[in-house]
Amino acid sequence: MLRLMEVNPLEATTESATAAAIGKRARRQLPGATRRILLVIAGVFILVLSVGGFYFTSAAFDKHTSVLVAAVDIERGEVVGPGHFRSESAVMGSIPHIPYSADVPLTLSDLVATQSIPQGGVVLGEMMIRPDSGPTGNELELTVEFDTSLATSGVFNGDEVLLIDPGVEPTAEDPGSPQAVLRSFVLQNYDNGSMTMFLEPEEWAYWQGLPATLGGTPRILPVPVGGTSEEFGSLLNAVWFAEWEQNAAAVNAPPAGSVVGPGPGELEVIVSLDTSLVPSDFYSGETVLLIDPGQTPSRDDPGRVRKVIRTLKLENFDGSAMRLFVPPEEWIAWQVLPEELGASPMILPIPPGTDIDDMTRRLNSEWNAEWQLAINKARTGG
Numbered sequence: 001m002l003r004l005m006e007v008n009p010l011e012a013t014t015e016s017a018t019a020a021a022i023g024k025r026a027r028r029q030l031p032g033a034t035r036r037i038l039l040v041i042a043g044v045f046i047l048v049l050s051v052g053g054f055y056f057t058s059a060a061f062d063k064h065t066s067v068l069v070a071a072v073d074i075e076r077g078e079v080v081g082p083g084h085f086r087s088e089s090a091v092m093g094s095i096p097h098i099p100y101s102a103d104v105p106l107t108l109s110d111l112v113a114t115q116s117i118p119q120g121g122v123v124l125g126e127m128m129i130r131p132d133s134g135p136t137g138n139e140l141e142l143t144v145e146f147d148t149s150l151a152t153s154g155v156f157n158g159d160e161v162l163l164i165d166p167g168v169e170p171t172a173e174d175p176g177s178p179q180a181v182l183r184s185f186v187l188q189n190y191d192n193g194s195m196t197m198f199l200e201p202e203e204w205a206y207w208q209g210l211p212a213t214l215g216g217t218p219r220i221l222p223v224p225v226g227g228t229s230e231e232f233g234s235l236l237n238a239v240w241f242a243e244w245e246q247n248a249a250a251v252n253a254p255p256a257g258s259v260v261g262p263g264p265g266e267l268e269v270i271v272s273l274d275t276s277l278v279p280s281d282f283y284s285g286e287t288v289l290l291i292d293p294g295q296t297p298s299r300d301d302p303g304r305v306r307k308v309i310r311t312l313k314l315e316n317f318d319g320s321a322m323r324l325f326v327p328p329e330e331w332i333a334w335q336v337l338p339e340e341l342g343a344s345p346m347i348l349p350i351p352p353g354t355d356i357d358d359m360t361r362r363l364n365s366e367w368n369a370e371w372q373l374a375i376n377k378a379r380t381g382g
Contacts, residue, residue, distance in 0.1 A: 063091045066100040067122060074117040077137040081109050085123060097122050112136045135198040143196045144207050147219040155222055157190040162233050164219040167240070170248035174352065175285045178244030179219075181237055184229035187220075248283050262325040269334045272321045274346040282349060284317045289360065291346040294367070297375045305371040308360045309345065 071086040085108065087100035098104060111128035114136075135141050147166065148155045155161065163183050168176035189196040197207060210218055221236075223229050262268050274293065275282055282288065294306030316323035324334065338344055348363075350356060 063093070064089045065092060065097075067092060068098040068100045068104055070117045070119050070121050070123055073119050074113050076113055076116050078113050079131070080111055080113060080128065082106055088120070095122070096124055098124060131198075138200055139198040140201060140204040141196065141198055142204055142207055143194050144210070145194050145217055147217040148193055150219055150221045153222070155187070155190070155193075155220060157187050159187050159190075159222045160184060160229060161187055161220040161222050162229060162236070164221060164236075165214050166216045166219050167244065168215060168352070170244065170251045170285070172251055172285060175248050175283055176244065177352065179236075179240040181233035182218075184223065184233065245281075245283070248285065251285070265327060266325040267328055267331040269324050269326060269331050270321050271324060271334050272338070272344045273317075274344045275320065277346055277348050280349070282314060282317060282319065282347065284314050286314050287350050288312050288314060288347040289350060289356075289363075291348060292341055293343050293346050294371065295342055297371065297378045299378050299381070302375055303371070306367040307364050311350070311356060312347065314347075 066087045067090050068085055069088045071084055074080060074084055082105040085105040108123075108128060110131070112131050113128055115127055117123060117127060129136070146155075150164070161184065162181045163185065165177070165180045165182055167179040168174065170176035187195055197204075199207060223232055277291070288311070290309045290312045292304070292307050292309050295301075295303040297303035314322060324330075326334065350359070
């Protein structure tokens with residue numbers, strides 16, 4: 001006997017809905033391989049974001065900066081140039097340094113190191129000075145005073161100037177000397193007629209002794225804008241020499257209306273003089289060396305050595321001969337002198353301040369040596 005099972009309509013509906021839901025999820029679910037690929041891609045993306053974030057945040061907090069350092073060992077007193085420097089990245093914090101830029105090495109060029117700086121050492125501004133701001137190496141400091149009276153428009157720091165010997169005015173007793181340009185230079189550390197210099201010992205001694213050498217304060221005169229020191233100096237020397245020559249002639253000229261002639265017991269003699277030893281002119285009033293011209297040796301004749309006879313003050317000199325008024329004994333000596341020497345006596349000017357004895361000794365020594373060589377050549381036929 002068949003028994004029919006009773007079916008609950010509510011249970012049947014619930015089971016049907018559950019089965020439908022399970023089927024729908026099953027249809028949306030991806031395969032396992034695809035899911036793994038997607039997970040790997042997501043992981044790589046997260047890693048890239050993490051690394052980029054690290055570098056971004058680390059760069060934001062990086063304290064490195066480009067610092068000026070020595071590219072080579074720099075010695076104390078060395079003049080530096082762009083090649084002495086380079087940049088280096090470092091964390092300096094509060095440590096003193098000069099931030100590096102392309103212009104910094106050029107700015108420091110031509111400065112002088114005041115201390116040794118090892119290669120790679122940090123370079124600071126106080127480690128160098130301008131060459132004209134203080135002595136370096138073996139230099140000595142000296143302040144020189146100048147006479148600026150020739151410069152009507154003023155003299156200023158940085159001007160190129162001529163250094164001028166003030167010269168000495170001629171007198172009846174002393175021919176003096178003309179003003180003359182000695183050299184040119186650029187004024188540095190100059191202020192109101194004086195200049196502070198930093199010089200090597202030899203140059204320091206020159207500048208220190210210059211006022212005594214010149215017999216007065218050295219003069220300076222700026223070189224005109226557009227001019228050259230060589231040409232300007234040459235023109236000035238020509239003008240000053242002509243001026244001095246005129247003044248010397250006027251000083252030694254006889255007074256107007258006076259009669260130049262022999263005094264009581266004197267005789268007149270005109271002595272021709274050889275002026276070929278130097279190219280410059282001679283003037284009345286100058287003190288000169290009177291020289292025996294000597295005689296060139298030959299195979300059969302030893303000749304005669306050239307030598308200094310005495311000093312002589314030129315009087316009534318016309319450029320080639322001197323007119324003298326002397327006692328009879330001296331008159332005879334002058335008359336026979338050219339015959340004894342075989343030629344006119346020579347003259348050689350003596351610069352003021354010269355040690356005449358020393359100059360005479362040295363000249364005679366050199367001429368004697370030349371004469372000995374000439375004798376040897378004449379005897380050997382050389």
